[in-house]
Amino acid sequence: MLDDSLKGQLQAYLQRVTQPFEIVASLDEQASSRELEELLQTIAGLSDKITVRTDGNDARKPSFSLNRVGGDQSLRFAAIPLGHEFTSLVLALLWTGGHPPKVEPELIEQIKALDGDYRFEVYMSLSCHNCPDVVQALSVMAVLNPRVQTVVIDGALFQSEVDSRQIMAVPSVYLNGEMFGAGRMDLAEIVAKLDTGSAEREAAKLDAKDAFDVLIVGGGPAASAAAVYAARKGIDTGIAVERMGGQVNDTLSIENYISVLETDGPKFSAALEAQVRHYGVEIMSQQRAVELIPATEPGGLVSVRMENGGTLKSRSVIVSTGARWRNVNVPGEQEYKNKGVAYCPHCDGPLFKGKRVAVIGGGNSGVEAAIDLAGIVEHVTLIEFADQLKADAVLVAKLGSLPNVTVRTNAQTTEITGDGNKVNGLSYKDRASGAEHTVALEGVFVQIGLVPNTEWLKGTVELSRFGEIVVDAKGQTNVPGVFAAGDCTTVPYKQIVIAAGDGAKAALSAFDYLIRTPEVPEPVKAASAAAA
The missing domain is CATH 3.50.50.60 (FAD/NAD(P)-binding domain)
Structure with missing residues (x-):
């Protein structure tokens, strides 16, 4: 799973571990569980301070927790954290093993002083480049404060949870079972939302x-x-x-x-x-x-x-x-943002695997998004206001070669529709004939500039x-x-x-x-x- 070069790099990092800890895995008979066990055993083989147990009984399988010996840290990955999240895994291992996080001392003290019990669940995808910041922020909070529990969940592995919670954008963060936030957030921003007096203190610092x-x-x-x-x-x-x-x-x-x-x-x-x-x-x-x-x-x-x-x-x-990102400013866009309306195909595309989506915008970003999504989703409809695509010729040619892409030019998006919970369609008008059309779909990616x-x-x-x-x-x-x-x-x-x-x-x-x-x-x- 990890090539020799990556193993060597990881082993060098793990030399910074100063405190012994154990990884407790909760596994079942799925192939993903076997894959996770292989990864965890490889990690344990690279450091004499890390041991692996496979007798965990967490309801989410496969998953694993990082447990300090004699500690009360609560950090769990319901994921096989490779891809963009491999760095998050490495940092979590180091922090659990006693290596200090690169966080400003004032912010560390603010995290330790949080008064309350916080149970975070963060849904991510391994292809999301916005997710690691959020995952790492919530991970370090769990390491620093025993009253913070964090579970990192790969939406692709736990699709039933994604469906039941109707998660259509990552990262999505839940706090104590309620929606806390979606999209990129850094550590200071998350802490500021929890520490209600921080804004007033920060304002006084600026004034001084x-x-x-x-x-x-x-x-x-x-x-x-x-x-x-x-x-x-x-x-x-x-x-x-x-x-x-x-x-x-x-x-x-x-x-x-x-x-x-x-x-x-x-x-x-x-x-x-x-x-x-x-x-x-x-x-x-x-x-x-x-x-x-x-x-x-x-x-x-x-x-x-x-x-x-x-x-x-x-x-x-x-x-x-x-x-x-520029909004398309049609009915339904704001109502269904993060409920089918998205702006980052790389982040949110995997959540629409096997589904039908639209991309609004025929410039380079829109055509690139359509090409990307075509490899994941069932079908892509590209909607462009002008009478021809504005993207580079090589991108247009690539788009035209894809069998599951339909291009609609001279088309004005008029509405994004939904059932009250999530997107179920897009309406557009043919600017030449004035005819109205509706496309049934589950996601809309807006790519119309800045x-x-x-x-x-x-x-x-x-x-x-x-x-x-x-x-x-x-x-x-x-x-x-x-x-x-x-x-x-x-x-x-x-x-x-x-x-x-x-x-x-x-x-x-x-x-x-x-x-x-x-x-x-x-x-x-x-x-x-x-x-x-």
């Missing part, structure tokens, strides 16, 4: 911070490049971000970033964060900006108010909030008719001291490499602004100094 020289809002390639370039100038740099990597986290494969032959979104995002931290940039995570307040005079401080009520101040600001995350800037910064921030050749907006970079701006061609270059340019422009603009003392600080 000194003003930055450069404050970057966003965490994708543009923001990361801006942070690195600004920090290398020796100026005080901060970055306020919802999640490092931004939209890149949802990209399965990156093969066109110069000097990097091939990588994927989560790895690329992790590399961005590592480089930003290397230069000592202060990262303020889980921060959503809701208001920008321009300086009252040239050289004064620009303020950015966050959703939690806290405010950050800076002599200059670089907005690089990126973009998000919309900039700039709503919070309306009325403050000049925006284009598409909601993009209008910038000049240097990344300057119409507000003095405020710059912008990346997919949220009018700069054409929304590509990672362009966003990164854009961020570097904005940082250099901000530095030029700072050295040419006399600093105006902050009124509060001036008053405090006078009082002293």
Whole structure:
């Protein structure tokens, strides 16, 4: 199951295990149980501190728990965690064996102090590149706090549970039997939802911070490049971000970033964060900006108010909030989101195995999604508004060779229908004839491009008719001291490499602004100094 190279790598990692523990497997006669037992015995053979028992009696079979000797940890995998989840397995083994997780000490203490009993069930798929963050977050919580129980469930192995709970998107997280959340969540976000007083404490921390020289809002390639370039100038740099990597986290494969032959979104995002931290940039995570307040005079401080009520101040600001998936905005889309309406074919595609789905969008992302899904589902109907597909010719040719794909061009999606619990169809209008059509199906994947995350800037910064921030050749907006970079701006061609270059340019422009603009003392600080 594991080749010699992978065994060697795993054995090297397991040398970090300092505390003995046992893996207790619950098995039956299924082939999947035999496969899991083989994996677990292989792991145990690579470390003298790990033993395997096969006398577990958990109702979910196959599954296994990681049990510290004399401990009360509750972490179970109802899965054979390979694919994207192999790293999650390795980390769980290390953490159970006493190797400290790479989590900020303050967050560790927050997890340990959670007051309550939390029983998490997280449904994932092995092909989901969004799932590992959630799986690893809930796993480390179970390792750190004995009142947290976590079960990681592969939806493909436990299809009956997926059907009964009508799970149509991964990751899906249940807490104490009730829906807790779906989609990517990081550790800080999960803990913040449980720790009700964290928002107020975090706001107070933001308010207490000194003003930055450069404050970057966003965490994708543009923001990361801006942070690195600004920090290398020796100026005080901060970055306020919802999640490092931004939209890149949802990209399965990156093969066109110069000097990097091939990588994927989560790895690329992790590399961005590592480089930003290397230069000592202060990262303020889980921060959503809701208001920008321009300086009252040239050289004064620009303020950015966050959703939690806290405010950050800076002599200059670089907005690089990126973009998000565009909604098709038809009846049924919001009602059935994560109940058949999905936006990530790589993550959620396996949940629709053997079913009928539609893809809305005939650009590269839409055609690629249809090709991907065609290998999993029974049938794909691709709906394109224009009179021809806009994807690259090679992709269109590949799509045309697939026997279980139907393409409908010049088609306007009018409604996504359902039975109240999940999707059961899609309606579209033929734009040439006006005829209405309905397609019976179980899933709809929306792939129609991106919309900039700039709503919070309306009325403050000049925006284009598409909601993009209008910038000049240097990344300057119409507000003095405020710059912008990346997919949220009018700069054409929304590509990672362009966003990164854009961020570097904005940082250099901000530095030029700072050295040419006399600093105006902050009124509060001036008053405090006078009082002293």
